[in-house]
Amino acid sequence: MFNILITSDPRYIINKDRIKQAVTDILEAQRLKGEIEVEVNIVGDRKMQELNKTYRGIDQTTNILTFPLEQMSLGGFVAAPDKILRLGSIVISLPQAVLDAVRDNKTLDNELIFLSEHGTRHLLGIHHD
Numbered sequence: 001m002f003n004i005l006i007t008s009d010p011r012y013i014i015n016k017d018r019i020k021q022a023v024t025d026i027l028e029a030q031r032l033k034g035e036i037e038v039e040v041n042i043v044g045d046r047k048m049q050e051l052n053k054t055y056r057g058i059d060q061t062t063n064i065l066t067f068p069l070e071q072m073s074l075g076g077f078v079a080a081p082d083k084i085l086r087l088g089s090i091v092i093s094l095p096q097a098v099l100d101a102v103r104d105n106k107t108l109d110n111e112l113i114f115l116s117e118h119g120t121r122h123l124l125g126i127h128h129d
Helices: 016-029 045-056 094-103 108-123
Strands: 002-008 035-043 064-068 084-093
Touching: 002 016, 016 035, 016 108, 035 045, 035 108, 045 064, 045 084, 045 094, 064 108, 084 094, 084 108, 094 108
Parallel strands: 002 035, 035 084
Antiparallel strands: 064 084
């Protein structure tokens, strides 16, 4: 069972169902089983800049950050004693997602889906160059 927790400012109009489905699709594609939890947080640029400065030493905003909670071992993920695999948190800047969507001629929904999928892959240890 996948538990996708989504938080955002109530002023942000986002399609939480599509984000949940996008994260679920990535997890299913990896054939993960059991109870798995992922957080997706939609924030403003001020919060994103604060997180980016604190955790990466970069004093500016960015479109996405991921914070894995579980580490990979040689045999896969090491689950917590309660048997819930908490992969971690994905943080997305809504203002940056809007700018990216406009730049790439995409809808905001599609950009949020793309970023959610991208962040989920990072939590799973799938990285890009």
